[in-house]
Amino acid sequence: MFVYIDESGNSGQNMADKDSPFFYHLALLSKFNIDLDLNGRIKKLLKNHSLDELHGAEISNLLEELSPTILQELKDNNASFYYAEVEKSYLAYAKLYDTLFDNEENLGARWSAYQLRPLRLMLLCNFIGIVDESVAIDFYKNCLIASSQQQANDYLKRTCKLILSETYKLKDSRTKQIIEDTINGAKFFSSDITMFEKSKQDRWRHLPHIVSFLPMLNAISVYSKKHNTKVQRIIHDEQEQVQHAITEMHEIAAKSGKTGTVWDLRENGSLDFTRIPENSFEMKNSENSYGIQLTDICLYLITHGEPDSFFEPHKYELYKYIHEHLIDKFIFSKQMLFFEAALWYNKIMDSNLSHEQIKFGKDFVKKMDDEFYERLSKHKEPQQCPNPS
Numbered sequence: 005m006f007v008y009i010d011e012s013g014n015s016g017q018n019m020a021d022k023d024s025p026f027f028y029h030l031a032l033l034s035k036f037n038i039d040l041d042l043n044g045r046i047k048k049l050l051k052n053h054s055l056d057e058l059h060g061a062e063i064s065n066l067l068e069e070l071s072p073t074i075l076q077e078l079k080d081n082n083a084s085f086y087y088a089e090v091e092k093s094y095l096a097y098a099k100l101y102d103t104l105f106d107n108e109e110n111l112g113a114r115w116s117a118y119q120l121r122p123l124r125l126m127l128l129c130n131f132i133g134i135v136d137e138s139v140a141i142d143f144y145k146n147c148l149i150a151s152s153q154q155q156a157n158d159y160l161k162r163t164c165k166l167i168l169s170e171t172y173k174l175k176d177s178r179t180k181q182i183i184e185d186t187i188n189g190a191k192f193f194s195s196d197i198t199m200f201e202k203s204k205q206d207r208w209r210h211l212p213h214i215v216s217f218l219p220m221l222n223a224i225s226v227y228s229k230k231h232n233t234k235v236q237r238i239i240h241d242e243q244e245q246v247q248h249a250i251t252e253m254h255e256i257a258a259k260s261g262k263t264g265t266v267w268d269l270r271e272n273g274s275l276d277f278t279r280i281p282e283n284s285f286e287m288k289n290s291e292n293s294y295g296i297q298l299t300d301i302c303l304y305l306i307t308h309g310e311p312d313s314f315f316e317p318h319k320y321e322l323y324k325y326i327h328e329h330l331i332d333k334f335i336f337s338k339q340m341l342f343f344e345a346a347l348w349y350n351k352i353m354d355s356n357l358s359h360e361q362i363k364f365g366k367d368f369v370k371k372m373d374d375e376f377y378e379r380l381s382k383h384k385e386p387q388q389c390p391n392p393s
Contacts, residue, residue: 005033005034005035005228005231005233005234005235005236006033006034006035006036006037006038006039006236006237006239006295007031007032007033007034007224007235007237007238007239008031008032008034008038008239008293008295008296008298008299009029009030009031009032009220009238009239009240009241009296009299010029010030010032010241010290010296010299010300010303011027011028011029011030011213011241011243011303012027012028012030012303012304012307013025013026013027013028013092013212013307014027014213014243018092018145019092019093019095019096019141019144019145020092020093020137020138020141021092024092025091025092025093026089026090026091026092026307026337027089027090027092027212027213027216028087028088028089028090028303028306028307029086029087029088029090029213029216029217029220030085030086030087030088030299030302030303030306031085031086031220031223031224031299032078032083032084032085032295032298032299032302033083033084033085033086033224033227033331034081034082034083034295035081035082035083035233036080036081037236037237037295038077038081038293038294038295038298039239039292039293039294039295041294043080045073045076045077046058046077046294046297046298049070049073049074053066053069053070056291057290057291057297058070058074058294058297058298058300058301059290059297059300059301060300060301060303060304060305060308061304064304064308067301067304067305067316067319068316068318068319069318070301071318071319071321071322072318072321074298074301074322075318075321075322075325077298078298078302078322078325078326079325083298083329084227084329084330084331085302085326085329085330085331086220086223086224086227086330086331086332086333086334087306087330087332087333087334088216088219088220088333088334088335088336089216089333089334089335089336089337090212090215090216090336090337091336091337091338091339092212093137093140093141093338094336094337094338094341095144095212095215095336096137096140096141096143096144097128097131097132097135097137097140097338098128098336099140099143099144099148099210100135100139100140100143100144100163101128101131103143103147103148103190103197104164104186104187104190104197105117105118105124105127105186106118106197107119109193109197110186110189110190110193110197111189111192111193111379111380111383112185112186112187112188112189112190112192112193112380113185113186113189113190114182114185114186114372114376115372116372117182117186120271121270121271121272121348122271122345122348122349122352125341125344125345125348126345126348126349127179127182127183128341128345129341129342129345130174130176130179130183131183132338132341133173134167134170134171134173134174135166135167135170136166136170139163139166139167142159142163143159143160143163144210146159147159147160147163148210149210160190160197161191164187164188164190164191167183167187168184168187168188171183171184171187185376189380193383211246211249212336213243213246213249213250214246214249214250214253215336216334216336217250217253217254218253218257218275219275219334220334221238221253221254221257221275221277221280222275222276222277223331223332223334224238224279224280225257225261225276225277225278225279225280226276226279226332227331227332228279229276229278229279234279234281235279235280235281235284236284237284237286238254238280238284238285238286239286239287239288239293239295239296240285240286240287240288241287241288241289241290241293241296241299241300242287242288242289242290243287247287250287251285251287254280254284254285255282255285257275257277257280258277258280258281258282258283258284258285259282260275260277260278261277261278261279261280261281262282264278265277265278266278302322302326305319305322305323305326306323306326306327309323
């Protein structure tokens with residue numbers, strides 16, 4: 005199996021790009037090496053239309069005419085797809101929450117608000133409800149992607165101040181208490197929080213490319229295992245900006261796969277890289293890869309699949325084939341957050357708990373809170389501790 009990966013919506017560090025609010029990844033999984041063009045079909049297609057390269061945005065007016073040939077090429081290669089979509093503004097919110105609410109680094113953060121997925125998602129919904137998008141985006145740009153430690157520290161304090169000024173909007177007193185304790189903890193214990201990377205290459209790890217890359221490798225590995233086929237090559241469109249970070253992610257996955265280890269993320273699922281071989285990853289210029297060019301066409305069609313375009317029958321058939329052969333998809337967005345949080349909330353609220361279970365829960369929460377504030381008091385002078393009231 006050969007895998008070709010293309011991306012769209014790359015705007016670097018700019019999470020506020022209104023013209024490109026989403027980042028997309030598409031992986032094309034092929035039975036054969038498309039780059040060899042053994043039947044000469046792609047080379048002939050390019051020659052007949054005087055094209056140097058198949059690029060969706062540049063030949064959109066030709067897609068109806070080209071679609072039958074592209075569809076046949078996909079069918080002959082038994083092509084399947086993996087699709088990923090990352091909402092950039094939501095990524096900024098998620099990075100802000102992850103930085104502030106990590107209980108391993110911030111003594112003011114509670115274990116339950118970070119380690120338990122249902123509570124984390126519901127609290128994040130409330131957090132997004134009071135924190136303006138611009139605050140999250142400024143934090144992402146000026147703290148996580150900061151050019152100096154001082155800039156990162158200054159923006160962390162500024163961000164904490166802005167968030168605390170908005171917590172009055174929270175109607176639930178317990179939610180307000182948890183968020184305020186966390187933000188105050190971030191202010192008082194900021195030196196323990198990891199947010200600044202000296203290396204520019206390391207700072208690229210915060211870009212949306214990385215969010216969808218490991219889930220994509222997981223999907224490729226699971227598909228390979230299910231169909232008992234070997235992954236020969238994973239070819240990614242050349243991206244100088246994030247080449248180091250993406251290559252590092254592949255190496256991490258391959259090393260994990262070599263040991264046969266499946267990452268158990270508990271209620272967050274699992275990541276299986278057991279079929280990702282070492283030395284299989286390659287960055288390639290799209291001009292030199294027909295596989296990446298076909299992936300680009302398919303990704304363009306997915307992200308520009310407006311209803312009017314479906315009046316063109318050949319484009320529609322190609323679009324339909326892609327969607328019918330999706331092996332998996334990964335959506336990282338506020339809409340999916342709210343959807344999953346609502347599912348957890350309804351499940352919890354619909355649980356038929358006895359009085360004894362409710363009492364046990366209340367006692368357990370009080371015990372955890374007492375231990376939480378006792379731990380805080382040991383690390384700072386009393387007057388510097390967040391107020392438990």
